[in-house]
Amino acid sequence: MSEARPKQFVAVFDFGAQYGQLIARRVRDLHVYSEIVPCDISADELAAMAPSAIILSGGPASVYAEGAPDMDARVFELGIPILGFCYGEQIMAVKLGGEVAHTDKGEYGPATLTRLGSSVLLDGTPEGGQTVWMSHRDSVSRAPEDFMVTGRTDTCPVAVMECPRRRLFATQFHPEVRHSEYGTRMLENFLFGVCHLEKSWTMEGIIDQKVEEIRQQVGSRKVILALSGGVDSSVVAALVHRAIGDQLTCVFVNHGMLRKGEPEMVEEVFREQFHMPLVHVHAEERYAKMLAGVTDPEKKRRLIGTEFWKVFFDEAQKIGDVEMLAQGTIYPDIIESGARKTGGKAATIKSHHNLIPFPEGVHFDLIEPLDHFFKDEVRELGIALGLPAKMVWRQPFPGPGLAIRIIGEVTPEKLAILKDADAIVREELDAYNQRLFEETGDRNSEHACWQYFAVLPDIRSVGVMGDERTYRRPIIVRAVESTDAMTADWAKLPYDVIGRISSRIVDEVDGVNRVVYDVTPKPPATIEWE
Template sequence: MSETIIVLDFGSQYSQLIARRIRECRVYSRIMPFNTPAETIRAERPQGIILSGGPSSVYAENAPKCDPAIFELGIPILGICYGLQLMIQTLGGEIARGRAREYGKAILEIAEPGELFVGVSPKTQVWMSHGDKVARMPEGGFRVLGSSGNTEFCAVHMPERNLYGIQFHPEVVHTPEGKSIIGNFCRRICGCAGDWTMESFIEQQLREIRATVGKSNVILGLSGGVDSSVAAALIHKAIGKQLNCIFVNNGVLRKNEAERVRELFGRNFDMKLIYVDATDRFLSKLAGVDEPEKKRKIIGNEFVTVFDEASAKIENAEFLAQGTTYPDVIESVPIDGNPAAMIKSHHNVGGLPEEMKFKLLEPLSRLFKDEVREVGRQLGLPEDVVMRQPFPGPGLAVRHLGAVTRETLDILRDADEIVVDEIKKAGLYYSIWQTFAVFLPVRTVGVMGDERTYDYVIALRAVESSDGMTADWVQLPYDLLGRISSRIINEVNGVNRVVYDITSKPPGTIEWE
């Protein structure tokens, strides 16, 4: 990338958001661990560095620290919250506990706009989230650019080294002019031209894919989801018939999903699509299994076996393509010895074994989800594919409580299709994170046509989220809920009751299993 801003991650929940805000300024961003050596950063030749916030106190025993040499690189640096405090402490200042934790909205009064606050209101709302504050500035030329009611050194600047620090969070929506502040840092201070666009990304990736693959064949496990669909379209544009897509019907897909995928990619895009209907194999393995994790493992393991068998028939296949996106490969930051901090990985094809000696091809691994969607649009994918809601890898098996059967899976498919259809008719599908039906292995008494019924229950789930990590249930209009319930009970044989899940995450999860 010709222009890059590096974000050093100190364990902030907002690090990915900082990176995305930079990209909204049409500048490429990359997240790196807080302890990345200065020489490694220098080798990346970034235009600037942002130090993220974090949950620690800089004076704590195990507080994460950056390489002090980064402040000698001659590269503009912006410290945010913890990043500001670490910068001040490293350069000889003092950080102390504030009289009270400052969390929520505050007013920043700008005393000296400088380049960082060009175009920003003299008094602007910002979002605070800190318990510590700068008690004493270092010697050597720091200037105060702004303050708030509780924070004297809310924005500072050291002109000699081009260092900036702010105590608030410009990356969150609660700082209305935060995008302008980040834009000023990227464009005015770091001198970035802002040429990071999805058009330029596509052209660059087409060249890289062709150069990497050469005359070899590529295998891609196509799921029909956004990431694998966009990866398939991009790679196909680069190398055409050298791409071999394998689509496995595992028996727990949504209604008519297999037909939709075959029509779009096999016929409309004229891709080489190998369709494997393994419904009987999967359902045989799942028979009588009601424990969620066991169902997941059975589906994952059987997928690997089926995929392995199909890929073995493709000659000269050296590369395995995946729709891995940037959040999947960002290294988690271990804070205070947190043993759960691992490098996150994601495999659209179910987690392939090491003995499959393919080279990985992951053309979307630099992109966030919204960027993946935009690439898909530019490659000609229809909106209902580009904006498709997330769908779990194990499919309907984790939206079907208890052991799955052909009969009950058909009940769930029919109910789920009605849910999606009504949500789309209401114009809500693209604004809600996920909406779906859940099959409950519970039978209840009902009355239909003056006759007693004893049938199954369908639960409705609709949640709003930005990343899937947390979620709030959506307050769907009562008339919409009524239409969905009425249609399911009238059109789906075997159901006589519909309920609505009003649990957020946490304490619940988005999926039921």
Template sequence: MMDDKKEKILILDFGSQYAQLIARRVRENNVYSEIVSHKITIAEIQKANPKGIILSGGPASVYAKNAPRCDEGIAALGIPILGICYGMQLGCQMLGATVRPTTAREYGKTACTFNTESKLFKALARDAVVWMSHGDQVVELPAEFESLAFTNNCPFAAVKHRRKDFYAVQFHPEVSHTPQGNHIIRNFLYEICGCAGDWKMHSYIEKSVSEIRKQVGEGRVICGLSGGVDSAVTAALIHRAIGNRLSCIFVDNGLLRNYEADEVIKTFKENFTIDLHAIDAQNRFLEKLKGVTDPEKKRKIIGHEFIEVFKEEAKKISQAKFLAQGTLYPDVIESIPAHGGPTVTIKSHHNVGGLPAELGFELVEPLRLLFKDEVRKIGEALGLPEELVWRHPFPGPGLAIRIIGEVTKPRLDILRNADRIVIEEIRKAGLYRSIAQCFAVLLPLSTVGVMGDERSYENVIAVRAVETTDFMTANWYRIPYDVLEIISSRIINEVKGVNRVVYDISTKPPSTIEWE
């Protein structure tokens, strides 16, 4: 956990797909938040000394035999608590309320009426829209409770215990579909928990530099560069802390975008005085990927080969005892069932685990507590180039997971050229900073077309663009039709082997942002 002297909010995870989003919303209000297991002990909570506790949602029913539960002593700690969805049902049940299945399940946007005299809904509109997602709800409350909000199907959409600082909402204030949700969370933090809001990026930089110096001492650190903002900020922070005792290794795995390897090398040579080792390993990776179509196998092969290449180069760097990685908070949580809780792994992350043990190095992860947009703020504060700080996220396995099916040199060439056109056109249209992530995907199918006077049977490119603040949830971006038309026309006319372009209009969830 973070330094106990800093104010924090603990989020007890009951398997919610939105647990990270709750944490992100709290941090947006300048309060540090940390996701912990619902199995956390009372002693651990007291040691952490949080200003408040949030009980997350979850897929279970509180009356089910093996439903996840927290220590019931939590309600007697005198720490303000906010229960969300499952967290509401569990907290209310522990305090004597009755929870049952509803006759009419609520899912999606729902009209809700608030008691704006309550601290939780202070300065909000009395009637608003909230996002519901539940099949159970509180149906009976003890006299110690009061209702703070209701919908047509949910008489207790929000409640408060009269004697304890226990608040609960049946809806999800953390999602963007609840327009006043951030205000509700802010009210909990400032009006109920009494937070001061000391979670700022400038102070984080100072603290991180100090911690790196303390951990590394007089040792040397090796950092793997990918060209993305995460590894760049990691390198910049460590360089600020230890100067020329940092060596960076950039592995060109042949799965990067057009000219990206050259840009990475140029950027770091121009902006840093760092010992940079650039390795051309394109053929090695392509050989290992030959015939592989399963996305998880691709990830593991790429991760394993990266380790092998990295090890070979790292051995040439004398006196290095530490390995730096740009691991982010979502990487840590998504890579394992959350804190021993019921959350399942969505996909593996090649930058979490494995490499330090292989090399016998101690791990340095200065971004481990951060979300992506917090990393960007640090990058700006450190003076990194704008085009690097705001570069759209690019997956560790690179274009291998944007090629559905086998990865080959010809297929990589097709995708690189298509992707280049997509990025060029959204930049020309002034959309790049408005879109959180945009890219092309090569599909594993061919379709009939007519090019000139001849029939063609060629590849399909899908274009994916999303808008999001946290990458936990995302909406598809409405690229103007005239821009899409230019993108489609250019790809079909300029990229040999493509005769059809489609546009992905899926949200996350249920889809993910990447296709594999």
């Protein structure tokens, strides 16, 4: 990601840690730019990148295991300050002449750390016990020469080791995890006390920098953007438009399966508020005919995705002379797909969701101004650019839209029912989340709903309404708590909230006589039903 890297940055070596992205996020939370790099990057390549500091992540392997992640030992000779966590401490010890032992007793979860004398890394933390988060079986048994052991636990004799002269520091525990009480203070001691970095990663500075980069990249060319109304594409639209104005044209393909009120919101925000050139393609009837009789969920996805790009490229040709395509690719997309700009050990999770199937003979130069940003940073950027909070905090929504929340064939009747029911679910749980935010001051409260929606199954159920027997459709409510969508638990909503959702749906949505609540975690279920 060298083309737009700030001059001051922290390189996070990826040894396959489950917390790899979290380390990068914690550094950015302190307003210092960080970037994940493959652990086997050569010292020469790293020196050319000129990082201000290095953090070595944890990892699941043993340093002595065959095929374990390795690193170039010459990195330690570059004179760059280095901080290692868990596996990072162990590989630092091995490379510099220390020893790592496989202990009989592992240490997982909270542990009590005891400081041992003066410590640069632990400065400002309690000299007595403090809680840290452990996840290991192997641990350093002998620190390298010139290192001081400055912290221990009952199980781990070298929980913290330091060599201030060479600016090398390491912990067996994970300071990046919130469960480590003073982890943030340790990161601050390293970044600002040892490395003397500045807090320069701020939204105001980022916008100015990105606007200038976009102008230089685009020049006088025209840019097109597939605008969905989702967070990423909306922020890209606002950012690129600030940079190049009417050189950007947004194409909003309305396939009829968006949530209630969303097409109107896209029109209001981008045409009325931002005054952008916006092409609103009404393809509702086209999609309705195409999906008639289709029940297989994968076929729905395939048809909707393929048709979307056909419609989009048709509009691009009508506009004419368009040379660039803007996309809402964000940093986790890059990390998870291993595409183009990173090659770490954890970079093979899934294929890149923004790879576009260009028709034969069609080519656009890509502009991806968010490919340095994590999701929550994208949201912060959106607020700073003036997008409405309702759009910025929009929850994840699948590309095929409500088509895969309707089990079986998609019909106009089913779409109408689901849009109305889903609007009630979102309205009530938006209000519930807002109340939690006002009480806790944290939008990511572990008790808040991360994603919530209605599902329409392909069945009918018996009911009684107004002394009459009914045979109408049920609605399934799905609400989950999650941070990354890899795992999720069903939201433990208060009964009064569930009851109000149920009553409103049955009272206000014609054709529904029953509401059920999905209480299945992921795994074994997925968040979506199809």
